[in-house]
Amino acid sequence: MSRFFMNERETLVEQALEGLVEAHSGLIDVHTDPLFVTRRVPAPGKVALVSGGGSGHEPLHTGFVGQGMLDAAVPGDVFASPTALQVRAAIQAADTGEGTVMVVKNYTGDVLNFSIAAELLSETHRVEQVLVDDDLATQKEDEGGPGRRGTAAVVAVEKICGAAAEAGAPIVEVRELGREVVARSATLGVSFEACTNPMTGRRSFDLDPGQMEFGVGIHGERGIETRPITGAAELVESLVTPLVESVGLKRGDAVLAIVNGLGATHGLELGVAARETRRVLDGLGIGVARSLVGPYVTSLDMKGLSITLTALTDDLVKFWDAPVRTPALVW
Amino acid sequence: MTGDGNGTDLTGAEAKAWLLAFAERVVAGADELTELDRRAGDGDFGWNISSALKRGREGLAGTEGEHPAQVFQTVSDAFLASGGTSGPLFGLWFGRLGAGPSAPWDVPALGAAFGMATGAVRRLGKAEVGHKTMVDAMAPATDALTETTSGTWREAVVDAARAARAGADSTSGMIAHRGRASYLGERAQDVLDPGAVAVAWFFESAEGA
Numbered sequence: 001m002s003r004f005f006m007n008e009r010e011t012l013v014e015q016a017l018e019g020l021v022e023a024h025s026g027l028i029d030v031h032t033d034p035l036f037v038t039r040r041v042p043a044p045g046k047v048a049l050v051s052g053g054g055s056g057h058e059p060l061h062t063g064f065v066g067q068g069m070l071d072a073a074v075p076g077d078v079f080a081s082p083t084a085l086q087v088r089a090a091i092q093a094a095d096t097g098e099g100t101v102m103v104v105k106n107y108t109g110d111v112l113n114f115s116i117a118a119e120l121l122s123e124t125h126r127v128e129q130v131l132v133d134d135d136l137a138t139q140k141e142d143e144g145g146p147g148r149r150g151t152a153a154v155v156a157v158e159k160i161c162g163a164a165a166e167a168g169a170p171i172v173e174v175r176e177l178g179r180e181v182v183a184r185s186a187t188l189g190v191s192f193e194a195c196t197n198p199m200t201g202r203r204s205f206d207l208d209p210g211q212m213e214f215g216v217g218i219h220g221e222r223g224i225e226t227r228p229i230t231g232a233a234e235l236v237e238s239l240v241t242p243l244v245e246s247v248g249l250k251r252g253d254a255v256l257a258i259v260n261g262l263g264a265t266h267g268l269e270l271g272v273a274a275r276e277t278r279r280v281l282d283g284l285g286i287g288v289a290r291s292l293v294g295p296y297v298t299s300l301d302m303k304g305l306s307i308t309l310t311a312l313t314d315d316l317v318k319f320w321d322a323p324v325r326t327p328a329l330v331w
Numbered sequence: 332m333t334g335d336g337n338g339t340d341l342t343g344a345e346a347k348a349w350l351l352a353f354a355e356r357v358v359a360g361a362d363e364l365t366e367l368d369r370r371a372g373d374g375d376f377g378w379n380i381s382s383a384l385k386r387g388r389e390g391l392a393g394t395e396g397e398h399p400a401q402v403f404q405t406v407s408d409a410f411l412a413s414g415g416t417s418g419p420l421f422g423l424w425f426g427r428l429g430a431g432p433s434a435p436w437d438v439p440a441l442g443a444a445f446g447m448a449t450g451a452v453r454r455l456g457k458a459e460v461g462h463k464t465m466v467d468a469m470a471p472a473t474d475a476l477t478e479t480t481s482g483t484w485r486e487a488v489v490d491a492a493r494a495a496r497a498g499a500d501s502t503s504g505m506i507a508h509r510g511r512a513s514y515l516g517e518r519a520q521d522v523l524d525p526g527a528v529a530v531a532w533f534f535e536s537a538e539g540a
Binding site: 034077080081083084085088108109112113115116117119120123 | 455456
């Protein structure tokens with residue numbers, strides 16, 4: 001018996017979405033066959049923003065559907081891409097004639113299925129893509145490889161593009177803003193315990209006591225290195241320092257810091273991580289102008305966290321601050 | 332010349348018969364494809380493609396097959412609902428064929444439609460000839476269709492089938508650069524690519540359909 005809470009494995013994703021809609025019936029609707037989520041009240045006269053990807057990262061992406069953020073989200077099975085058929089149906093439902101910007105995390109299956117959907121709609125819909133590849137751990141020099149993975153910076157992309165679209169920005173501007181956020185962002189994650197496979201109930205990897213995985217993604221895979229667990233201050237510094245260098249942050253810059261729980265990390269722990277993030281950045285003369293702290297891009301029940309830094313501009317702050325009303329993000 | 336079953340142009344009814352024959356070939360040979368994939372990849376290819384074509388067959392049963400584009404579109408939707416990489420790419424291929432003319436296809440129209448479809452698979456699948464993928468059969472078959480001097484669609488597709496088969500055979504001896512088989516490299520060198528084999532079966536299925 002799996003200790004993963006569910007009825008049957010086959011109905012897990014759809015039943016979870018039914019529950020989400022139940023809790024937020026004023027905000028979102030779920031469509032089945034094929035499966036996707038849209039805003040309850042469609043927003044006409046604006047660029048549509050559509051995202052999606054494997055399930056198991058909740059509240060991403062379905063929790064970000066609503067005013068000021070996504071128009072539709074397309075969930076795949078756990079850690080598996082949605083099908084091109086789902087993506088195409090979601091774009092058709094969300095696009096009200098001003099075109100669609102797709103926010104796609106950089107994974108082979110996601111990129112393929114979103115690209116195919118866009119290609120097959122090319123006669124009837126204008127579709128643009130923002131590819132999110134913020135994970136510093138998967139940075140490699142070789143050409144032609146899969147490139148960096150897409151992780152928690154996707155929240156900043158969806159929030160900022162969503163606000164711009166809501167404000168009436170044309171499709172190219174929404175796309176370019178998204179690409180700008182990606183270019184200004186980097187993420188690193190660490191895990192103290194792997195996640196549970198809902199099928200087998202088993203952990204995706206084992207760690208010796210006192211060890212942690214450094215540079216993990218969001219699919220339960222191992223990181224780039226197994227290291228001894230250090231204190232919170234030292235650990236956060238080891239995450240933040242390479243991010244600062246990667247984003248090219250200088251004294252006097254302002255950032256958005258996303259301190260993200262990977263699923264089983266307590267709010268108290270994330271609070272400490274947020275404090276340490278600010279302390280490290282303060283020491284470098286970099287200001288945390290905005291922050292988001294909580295489990296937003298999870299990896300099932302992985303115990304661990306990721307830190308994302310996005311170098312801000314006045315425009316990006318304005319769009320980050322704009323009102324949002326979704327199941328997982330409200331201000 | 333308008334297509335009215337005169338044998339020159341591919342009609343919707345002929346396209347439907349062709350696709351049904353292809354579905355039958357794949358469902359019957361699914362184990363063969365699975366075995367190739369098991370040796371070179373992860374072994375789900377035969378199952379994925381035959382379930383897609385079973386869905387496609389159900390879809391086709393409910394259509395008149397007005398013109399080839401409509402027939403290909405129906406099969407595309409069935410493939411687009413599948414996981415993995417090959418299923419969606421077949422969905423793209425048939426989907427681009429489904430964007431072809433809403434009338435019977437003469438030989439130049441056939442060549443143009445396959446040219447567009449194969450171009451899309453190469454572009455989005457990021458695969459070229461020699462990468463040990465479905466493109467190794469699609470590309471030469473498409474070239475045969477666009478360069479053929481045949482006056483009837485059947486003769487043109489016979490040329491394409493010959494080219495597709497030669498292309499599929501050439502994948503034995505190739506080291507994969509794309510797809511699941513690329514992880515195995517030289518260890519899967521002597522195995523035919525199941526995607527390319529399926530493409531050969533597709534073109535061969537037109538004969539007698």
